[in-house]
Amino acid sequence: MKLQASYYLNDNVVSLAQNLIGKLLLTRIDGHLTSGLITETEAYAGVADRASHAFGGKRTARNEVMYHCGGKAYVYLCYGLHHLFNIVTNEEDIPHAVLIRSILPYDGLQIQLERRKCKIWLYPVMQGPGKVSQALGITVQENGQSLLGRRIWLEDMGILLPKNAIYSSARIGVDYAGDDALLPYRFYTTEANLKACFPIKSF
DNA sequence: CGTACGATCTGCT
DNA sequence: GCAGATCGTACGA
DSSP, rough: BBOHHHHOOOOOOHHHHHTTTOOOOEEEETTEEEEEEEEEEEEEEEOEEEEESTTGGGGOTTTGGGGGSSSBBEEEEETTTTEHHHHHHHHTOOOOOEEEEEEEEEEHHHHHHHHHHHHHHHGGGGBSSHHHHHHHHOOOOGGOEEEETEEEEEOOOOOOOOOOEEEEOOTOOOOGGGGGGSSSOEOOOOOOHHHHHSOTTTT
């Protein structure tokens, strides 16, 4: 089931980041359908969050889409070479976003491996926000895209992870954010946890 | 304008 | 464990 507009309007970006674990992220880019189950996310909680690009109400050409209505892609270039994919959430003018940090490949594994320039699949191959975008073909060209369209979207696969199968920690790489670097806004699960809860046994 | 740096990844030691 | 890649953005002069 494709996630609808109302899903992204949730005003609690932290609980939404947790809820996104186990959802399927799909792209149809360059004629290829590729997807992965989300295994790791981070919440960026708007103007009050020192780790967010929108901290203090900062609004620039780069982060403009964060201020749009929830349900769009915010993709930006990091370190000059990595395209980082975020889901914009909450209503217009409230710049909340969830960074997708890791996936477990689902559709189009071979294409994903080719994009990643890997011969075989090993666990860390799609672990890391830059790797997720590379595997799914997402670049800054996708910035501002609606997640209700047919280029990038999410689906609920009916995976119901128990709370104790989702872990939390501080966010990665945000040391500059002072006390906010310690907030437990990162959520993740394991491949084994996911497979144990997946309704289709063949997976 | 000039410059410093980043929500990272890879390959080499 | 560490340096290098690589460039758009932000911010100060």
